[in-house]
Amino acid sequence: MVLKKIYKALEKSPKFELIELPFIDVTEDPVRPELSLEFRQSHGRKIYGIRDEEGDIAAVMCFAFTHDIPKSVEEMDAMSRDAAMQAIHRAGVQGTIAIAYTVWAKKKGGGKHMVNEVYKMIKESNHLSRLVTLSPLTDMARKFHLKNGAKEVQVNLTTQNFEYDIELSEWEKLKGKVTEKWRNTTWSIK
Ligand SMILES: CC(C)(COP(=O)(O)OP(=O)(O)OC[C@H]1O[C@@H](n2cnc3c(N)ncnc32)[C@H](O)[C@@H]1OP(=O)(O)O)[C@@H](O)C(=O)NCCC(=O)NCCS
Numbered sequence: 001m002v003l004k005k006i007y008k009a010l011e012k013s014p015k016f017e018l019i020e021l022p023f024i025d026v027t028e029d030p031v032r033p034e035l036s037l038e039f040r041q042s043h044g045r046k047i048y049g050i051r052d053e054e055g056d057i058a059a060v061m062c063f064a065f066t067h068d069i070p071k072s073v074e075e076m077d078a079m080s081r082d083a084a085m086q087a088i089h090r091a092g093v094q095g096t097i098a099i100a101y102t103v104w105a106k107k108k109g110g111g112k113h114m115v116n117e118v119y120k121m122i123k124e125s126n127h128l129s130r131l132v133t134l135s136p137l138t139d140m141a142r143k144f145h146l147k148n149g150a151k152e153v154q155v156n157l158t159t160q161n162f163e164y165d166i167e168l169s170e171w172e173k174l175k176g177k178v179t180e181k182w183r184n185t186t187w188s189i190k
Contacts, residue, residue, distance in 0.1 A: 016050040016058065018117040024049075024060060031102040031136055032073070035062075039077075043084040044094045050114050052107065059110030061103040061118060065095030069132050071156040076101060076134055093127035101134040115148045115164065123166050131164040 024047055026040070027033050040047050045064045049057040066083050070076035076099055083095035100118070105111040122128045132153065135141040137160055146152070150162035 014113070015053055016113050016117050018048055018050055018121055021047045021049045021057070021060065028104070028106075029060070029062075029102055030104050031141075032062075035073070035102075043077075043081045044087070045080060048114075048118065050110065050117050052110075056107065058107040059103065059105045059114035061100050061114050064099045064101060065128070066097050066099055067095055069097065069153060069161055070099060070134055071154070071161070072158055073101065073134070096128060097130040097132055098122055098128050099132055099134050103133075111144060112148055115145075119164055119166070129166060131166060133160075133162045135160050135162060 024037065024040075026035060026037055029035070039045070040062050043064070045062070047060065047062050049060045052058045064070075064076050064080035066076065066079035068079055070079050080095065080099070087094035098118070103111055103114055105114070119131060122131050133141075133145060133150065135145065137155070137158065142160065142162075145162040148164075150164045153161035153163050
C-alpha cells in the first residue's frame with residue numbers, strides 16, 4: 001500500500017501544451033459536429049487543443065466568451081456576438097466567462113488533462129474569471145465534469161451547465177480589484 005503510494009508519487013506526470021488550433025475537422029467532434037469551423041472561430045470564439053509529449057493532439061475544446069451563462073447554442077451564439085461587439089465599441093475585454101461548449105478526447109485521459117490545462121490558463125488570465133460548460137444532456141458529459149471537480153449550475157431543456165470554480169488567493173482577489181478600479185478610472189477620465 002505504502003509502496004504503491006510512493007511509486008505513484010514518483011511517476012512522471014505527463015506534460016501537455018495548451019495551444020490554439022487554427023484548423024480542426026469539425027466532423028470529428030462527437031458532440032456538436034453541426035457547428036462549422038467558421039462558427040467556432042467567429043466573434044472571438046476559439047478552439048484549443050493540448051499537445052502531448054509525442055507531439056499529438058490529445059484533446060480538443062471549443063470556447064465562446066460571454067458575460068452570462070447560455071442555456072442553448074443559440075443563446076451562446078447571441079451572447080458571444082454581443083460580448084464581441086461590446087469589446088469593439090469599448091475597446092474592452094471580450095466576455096469574462098469562458099464557455100466550453102464541446103470537448104473530446106483523441107487519446108485516453110486527454111479530456112481530463114484538457115480541463116486541467118484550460119483551468120490553469122483561465123486562472124492566470126487577467127480578464128476571464130469563470131469557466132462554465134454548455135454540455136449536452138448526456139450521462140457521459142455529466143459524469144466527466146462532476147468527476148473532474150465541476151459543480152452543476154443548471155439543467156436546461158437541451159443542455160446542462162457545469163462550472164469549474166476558479167479559486168483565487170487573497171492576493172489574486174486584491175490584484176483583480178485594483179485592476180478593476182484602474183479600468184473604471186480610465187473610463188471615467190475618457
Ligand atoms: C468525455 C471524454 C472527453 C472524457 O475523456 P477522458 O478524460 O480522456 O477520459 P476517459 O475516457 O478516461 O473518461 C473519464 C470519465 O468520463 C466519463 N465517461 C467516459 N466515457 C463515458 C461513457 N461512455 N459513459 C459515461 N461516462 C463516461 C466517466 O466518468 C469516466 O471515468 P471512468 O473511466 O472512471 O468511469 C471522452 O470520453 C470523449 O471524448 N467523449 C465524447 C465527447 C463527449 O461526450 N464529450 C463530453 C461532453 S462536452
